[in-house]
Amino acid sequence: MFHLIRKYAGMPLLNRSRGLARQFLSQTSCADEVQRDLLMSRIARHADSQFGRDHHFHEIRTPADFRRRVPIRGYDAMEPYIDRVRQGDLGALFGSGTKVLMFAMTSGTTNRPKTIPVTQESLADYREGWTIWGILAFDAHPRILSRGLLPILQIASDWRESVTPSGIPCGAITGLTAHMQNPLIRLTYCMPAIASRIKDIESKYYVALRLSVFRNLGTTIAANPSTILAIARLGDREKATLIRDLADGTIDPKWDLPVEVREALRRKVGRKHKQAARRLEAIVNQTGRLLPKDYWPDLCFLANWTGGTMGAYLRNYPEYFGDRPVRDVGLIASEGRMTIPIEDGTPAGVLDIRHHYFEFIPEDQANHEAPETVEAHELIEGQRYFILPTTAGGLYRYQIHDLIRCVGFHGKAPVIEFLNKGAHFSSLTGEKLSEFQVVAAVGAAQRTLNLRLSSFLLLPSWGDPPHYNLLVEESDLVDRNTVEKLAAEVEAELQRLNLEYENKRSTLRLGPIRIRRIPAGSWSDFQKRRLARSGGTVEQYKQPHLMPDLGALETFRLSDAASTSLAD
Structure with a gap:
């Protein structure tokens, strides 16, 4: 029954997703116009914010005006405005009608984490970017859609780790997107939204395995391949516990789960999977190990970062997953998605021209006090740049310190790959x-x-x-x-x-x-x-x-x- 619900409920969603992907790819032919229109609309929308007044948004008519009026900033320089938003003064960064849903917390350069505002518009951008990425990846591997949509294993973290003085949640945007998913589509995902509240890392990984090891998985999705490898290695190490829990319909009490999470999962794992347990036991008896390539034989592809430093982990994939293709999930940060990869086996992706306005600092100007920037369509293939997004989350000409290389173009939109953090x-x-x-x-x-x-x-x-x-x-x-x-x-x-x-x-x-x-x-x-x-x-x-x-x-x-x- 669940399979039929997923199949027929998902058809309109798949059709809408394909239309969105076609529109994005079509927009790359006029990337310069798309980018400039997006910038001007953002400027107009937030012109009456304090940030907009401080930088004379009402006088900005062109990208050149924008560059003259707004300096390049890192997080520390944006913090005074973001702090006012945390206190409840949304007008510090945003125009009227803007709603801040949460703050995405991410590692900062100091002991204090960065808090990035997530507005309704920036969340819609984030989700739409994932939709475009997802349908392009799924259509490239049609077997994952052959019977509706094969199950997906994706890890999320809590979007309500804490709250600001004004009561706005702070946490991980992945948790918010999981919380907001269509309940019918959510059936496709192995991990329920409440699992994002598990704080202990190994306990979360074990729950991920416990809820997915018996399913005919279609793909795993994570930012970092080290997460996927950690889950695979844990399953091999804890194979006896995993097999016993499957057979008994339990989760071993040794795992550190919040009481409300364990109670919610009890209802989800209560069914005994004795046949699946016997299948896993046979794998162990035959091979001496419990590896994903044996218990997920129909896995279509793996999805995670492949660029920068990730090659160190990817070399271990064949041991655990066999010869499975890998699709990069794109250059993504709490600040937003920056690329949409459209092919397997490459860290490069098409710049997400639809959702953020981008400028680039040539690498040789990185240490200049006032570096000259270029727009997306002006990049030169083979050259390296630092990327500066302007987002719906209140970040303008934001120095995220990501060094990228332009490897080509899709229409007028650059195809770029992440190299490393400039701070490294x-x-x-x-x-x-x-x-x-x-x-x-x-x-x-x-x-x-x-x-x-x-x-x-x-x-x-x-x-x-x-x-x-x-x-x-x-x-x-x-x-x-x-x-x-x-x-x-x-x-x-x-x-x-x-x-x-x-x-x-x-x-x-x-x-x-x-x-x-x-x-x-x-x-x-x-x-x-x-x-x-x-x-x-x-x-x-x-x-x-x-x-x-x-x-x-x-x-x-x-x-x-x-x-x-x-x-x-």
Whole structure:
């Protein structure tokens, strides 16, 4: 019955979604006009806000006027206006009639998380962007729609973590979208909206498996592939508990679930799935493991980030999922969606010209006090830029510090890929090492040595001379010979990728990389510490691979009494 409801209730939605996607792709042929019309409408709508009056919105007639009147700002410069909105003064940023539904919390540069206003308009933009992405991905994999819509596993976090003094909820926008979904469409999703309230990460991942492992899953959707891998690894580790819970219609009490969540889930998991349990047991007896490629044999594709530093995780996908295609979910942040990928196997996506106005700072002007910007249609293929969105959530010429590269065009809309956060650079002696280079170097070393590191992190240390430490879990590097080879390969590749790094090494102003092994489970602990400090959510979490913090090494427990480097 549920299958038929999903099938026939979903048909009008699919047709509307396809129409929306066609309209978006058609708009790319006149991206310059679409962008400018969008900017002018936003300016007119909020001209009477305090921000609009402070920046003379009534006098803005062109994008050039906009650039002259409104300076480029990061979050800290926007905070005074956002704080007034938090206190209930919506007119600080928005015109009359605007409703703020919540604040999306995300990691900030300080211990205090950023709070990004989510208005009715910005939420509609966010949901529409996902709709366009989704129908293009589903139509590229028609098997997922062959019987209505195969089940989807997607993790969401609580949209009501806290409230502002004026009573506006603060949390994750993913939780709000789950809360607002059509109840019939919601049946397609394995995780109920109430599961977003589970705070303990492993407990949430277990519930995700408990509600999906027996279903014929069509896709998994997460921002970070580390989330998908963590779920797969947990299922293998907890296979006995999972099989028992399926057979008994329970969720083991060892998992840390809020009382109201456990009670709601009790009704959902009460049915005993003995046949499914026997099938999983047979898989374990045959293979010795419990992996998604065996219990989700019809999985059509995986959906998550693939650009920037994500390749370190994607190399582990075949072990757990076999040969499944991966569709990038796009460059998305709490501030909004910036790209819509339209093909598998690439981090690049078409700029979301329909929902935000964008400007770009050429990379060589990043340190200028007043850099010149270009519009979307003016990008040059192969060049790198910092992206500046102007959104319906009250952000104008917003410096999000995302470095992107233009890889081509769809009509007049650029196709761009995320490279790294501009803040993820380290320079002990002028080497200007980027996280992008670190990930590329470690990736090349892993391929050469046939290694699969669960994760890694490069941290600087002062000394005579200063040097970098590459942290890896000891379970990933067992013998000393491999440790030494990894150090040599990463060192050589970094020198090839970064001429300044090579110069500083050859002149002995910078010492060789040292491999520092840390206990198994350290990355999970590191994630928990960072989330507790920043207030971010699990699905938004980005494992850093380079941090310029000289004190960060002291926060890790090292397995080795001595380090291993090329000099040892």
